[in-house]
Amino acid sequence: MNIKTKYHGSMEVKKQDILHFHDGLPGFVEEKTFIVLPLGDxxxxxxxxxxxxxxxxxxxxxxxxxxxxxxxxxxTSHLQKLEIKDEEHVAVYTILTMTDQIEQSTANLQAPIVINTKTNKAKQIILTNTSYKTKHSLAKQSIK
Structure with a gap:
């Protein structure tokens, strides 16, 4: 399948690599399919x-x-919707708000993206009753 991308230009992707967001993403409910592409090595x-x-x-x-x-x-409802049966088939990502200076970039820990790597079903889940926020500074952290 050929897609056009923002940073990688036009490229061929495998259908089995496409993530399916049944509900879209918050604010982008019509966008149901995405692919994860590397930014750097x-x-x-x-x-x-x-x-x-x-x-x-x-x-x-x-x-x-x-x-x-x-x-x-x-x-349980998220586990069922994503058909997660084993945590080894789960990948978690967080959306970043990037700035020119990495020290000012932030991570949205309140709404992680959860992917069933076996089925490629995905969902951005908004956590409630948590201390996590939409903007956690990357500068205060170091890669572990």
Whole structure:
């Protein structure tokens, strides 16, 4: 499948690599399919690229690289919707708000993206009753 992307130009992607967001993303409910593309060779930052809209994408990272104590539980409805049966098939990312200076960039820990790596079903889950916020500074953290 050929897609147009914001940073990688036109590229061929495998259908089995496409993530399916049944409910879209908050604010982008019509956007149902995305792919994770690397940003650089360091395996720290990625781009969550819409397969439908070339200019729509989000810089993401594995939050556990920066926030060692990050922890949350998925409720039964999310587990069922994502068909998660084994935690080894779960990947978690957080959307970053990037600035020219990395010290001012932030991570949204209140709304992680959870992916069932076996089925490629994905959802951005908004955590409630938590101390996590939408803007946690990356500058205060170091890669673990």
């Amino acid at each position: 360091d395996n720290v930052f990625y781009f969550l690229q819409s397969t439908q809209t070339p200019n729509l994408g989000f810089v993401i990272t594995n939050p556990f690289l920066f926030f060692k104590e990050y922890d949350f539980e998925l409720d």
